[in-house]
Amino acid sequence: MTELLDLPSDTPEALMELFDSRGWGDGLPLVPPTPERVGAALAMLGDVDPDEPIATLAPRFGEATRRTIAVNAVLAGCQPEYLPVIVSAVRALARPEVNLRGVNATTHPVAPLLIVHGEMAQRCGYNGGLGAFGPGSRANATTGRALRLILLHIAGAVLGPGDASTQGGPAKYSYCVAENEASTPWENYPASRGIDAASAVTVHCGEAPHNFHDMESDHPARILDKCAAAMASLGQNNAVIAQGEYFVALGPEHAATAASHGWTRQDVASYLFDRARLPAGLVRAQFDRVAWAPWMHAMGDDHLMPVTAHPDNIRVFVCGGAGKHSSVIPSWGMTRSVTLPVEP
Amino acid sequence: MKIYPPDGSIGKPSLARAATPSVIAGLRIGVLDNGKPNARLMMVRLAEQLAARTRASLSTVTGKGPAHNAATACSDEVLDLLEKEVDLVITGSAD
Numbered sequence: 491m492t493e494l495l496d497l498p499s500d501t502p503e504a505l506m507e508l509f510d511s512r513g514w515g516d517g518l519p520l521v522p523p524t525p526e527r528v529g530a531a532l533a534m535l536g537d538v539d540p541d542e543p544i545a546t547l548a549p550r551f552g553e554a555t556r557r558t559i560a561v562n563a564v565l566a567g568c569q570p571e572y573l574p575v576i577v578s579a580v581r582a583l584a585r586p587e588v589n590l591r592g593v594n595a596t597t598h599p600v601a602p603l604l605i606v607h608g609e610m611a612q613r614c615g616y617n618g619g620l621g622a623f624g625p626g627s628r629a630n631a632t633t634g635r636a637l638r639l640i641l642l643h644i645a646g647a648v649l650g651p652g653d654a655s656t657q658g659g660p661a662k663y664s665y666c667v668a669e670n671e672a673s674t675p676w677e678n679y680p681a682s683r684g685i686d687a688a689s690a691v692t693v694h695c696g697e698a699p700h701n702f703h704d705m706e707s708d709h710p711a712r713i714l715d716k717c718a719a720a721m722a723s724l725g726q727n728n729a730v731i732a733q734g735e736y737f738v739a740l741g742p743e744h745a746a747t748a749a750s751h752g753w754t755r756q757d758v759a760s761y762l763f764d765r766a767r768l769p770a771g772l773v774r775a776q777f778d779r780v781a782w783a784p785w786m787h788a789m790g791d792d793h794l795m796p797v798t799a800h801p802d803n804i805r806v807f808v809c810g811g812a813g814k815h816s817s818v819i820p821s822w823g824m825t826r827s828v829t830l831p832v833e834p
Numbered sequence: 835m836k837i838y839p840p841d842g843s844i845g846k847p848s849l850a851r852a853a854t855p856s857v858i859a860g861l862r863i864g865v866l867d868n869g870k871p872n873a874r875l876m877m878v879r880l881a882e883q884l885a886a887r888t889r890a891s892l893s894t895v896t897g898k899g900p901a902h903n904a905a906t907a908c909s910d911e912v913l914d915l916l917e918k919e920v921d922l923v924i925t926g927s928a929d
Contacts, residue, residue: 494836514840523838546845553845561838592905597929643840779871781903824905
């Protein structure tokens with residue numbers, strides 16, 4: 491059983507001072523993780539062992555138990571009912587294909603984006619609509635923050651020894667949205683990945699969203715050409731790491747335009763694979779080291795090379811509200827996204 | 835007020851480093867290129883100078899294996915090779 495700490499007073503300042511003195515926290519005010527609050531969160535998981543290790547998180551190799559996850563959820567200001575989402579997100583981050591040690595330790599500003607799908611998103615009020623990536627939703631803000639606090643405290647992703655990010659990034663504070671399933675003209679994202687569950691989470695370790703807009707087009711090709719332009723950048727890790735994914739967060743109006751022309755999610759990805767390209771010679775001229783798929787090395791310098799090795803690396807989901815904006819979220823590169831059912 | 839600490843216990847301790855050899859003379863030095871730009875150039879030069887000063891030898895220079903990249907782990911095959919063929923390894927250049 492975890493030993494409790496004495497907090498000399500119940501003021502916010504006392505908690506901040508204690509955390510500052512121990513190198514904990516993200517710099518923002520925190521909610522005291524009292525046994526009562528942590529217990530209320532754990533009660534949302536049902537009859538499970540709160541102290542069972544469910545993941546070991548690099549680089550500190552801290553043991554994430556449901557209790558330590560709940561402690562960080564309380565600190566972040568989460569409602570108790572968010573806890574199953576956060577526990578599932580931690581499970582996803584611990585999958586080897588995520589390469590969490592690299593994600594946490596790199597000089598790149600990568601942060602895990604958490605996408606919440608299904609019933610839990612509805613019931614807990616996760617925002618996948620207007621302004622989903624921005625402020626205003628307690629569920630989005632505190633769940634994303636809880637995940638960051640878990641990375642800081644349990645995984646040890648602290649600046650310097652555990653996080654070498656040259657400039658850091660705002661997505662490292664909180665990075666959580668819901669999929670806008672009501673406005674999705676296709677099957678929901680987890681179903682497209684073969685996950686049949688009432689609720690699910692996806693983690694994708696990438697950059698902050700890059701906006702693209704198209705206010706006037708009534709054909710998906712013209713809209714997606716803007717997305718392809720945002721993807722085909724020499725400045726992103728994807729340019730040199732062929733296994734890297736892109737997450738494309740289509741606004742509902744752009745998604746509706748695509749669907750109205752009979753385009754499926756796979757059609758959107760295939761079109762972007764065809765259009766988001768750079769001359770192979772240009773990339774060769776700019777980089778000494780590339781992690782391309784073997785077939786990409788055979789391309790002539792004048793050939794237009796896709797910025798990722800396969801259309802399936804382009805992952806499309808619907809997010810946002812009214813308006814003609816969408817975004818693309820490039821990958822850190824040496825990581826793969828994971829989608830898992832929400833489980834306690 | 836009593837509160838829980840947020841960090842929990844260490845689940846899998848980091849591997850301990852081998853003891854630093856007290857005498858380098860006669861030892862075999864390896865260079866494990868960790869995939870960062872210029873890492874091999876810098877570490878090989880360092881190893882050559884160390885070998886010249888201490889009468890050790892630079893015996894092995896290797897990358898991490900088939901998926902050689904700064905962001906991925908070294909393959910078991912390369913680790914086995916280093917364990918057999920060298921006495922100390924220089925590695926870990928940053929950007």
